[in-house]
Amino acid sequence: MAESEKTIKLEYEVGKEEFSKAGLASSNIKKVLNQIGIDAKVVRRVAIAAYESEINIVIHSEGGKITTEISHDKITVIAHDKGNGIENLEKAMTKGFSTASNEAREMGFGAGMGLPNMKRTSDQFSIESSKGAETRVEMIFNI
């Protein structure tokens, strides 16, 4: 295989309402990226996006997973959950809008900054979801 075709794939399960484990996947992703010598600014952006993805899965979904693929020219982070979907994507992408529970808000989550942070930190951002369906967010970071 040519050097440019090699990829590293990392996959982490994220459980519904597992607040105590939230951050583990993004910490591990950050460690791996640092170990292979990715630029610190890119690592920080990926770490923020991965963390927000984890928190979203914990707070809003029935559980899911975060997959990271590292190739020679980009890092792709995919957050894919089992539902129950986002009713209004436009609202969900608005800074400050949140449907988080009171319990989550008391813990300082639910600022309505998660998806905007993910879009802001990534070079390419796409989200697919609808009410009752799975949500899939794909973020690409150029190296």
Add this chain to the structure above:
Amino acid sequence: MIINEIIEELKLNQLSGEKNSMKTVDGVYICDLLSWVMANGSKGDIWITVQTHLNIIAVASLLEMPMIIVPESIEVEEETLAKADEENIIVCTSELDSFTLACKLNEMGM
């Protein structure tokens, strides 16, 4: 500014991380909404927050903020401190409120 000098000057109660830390910090960020901190906190900041659960360590670690100050003597969960030791994040509590802490840090030259 050196963390150990801040701990001594403000008479902070250090609960985790290395003692007599010579690490430096160069800013302060005050906020209790984690995603807001993720968006606006900076590497090398002291983070002042009333949140004390485990996730504050993940945020500080990901953003490379070496020190968290919890104001008004709020008790910090044991599991938070254990994780802070693991990640070498210095968690301190203070009797002072966030505003007074910020004023004192400013007086010290932050």
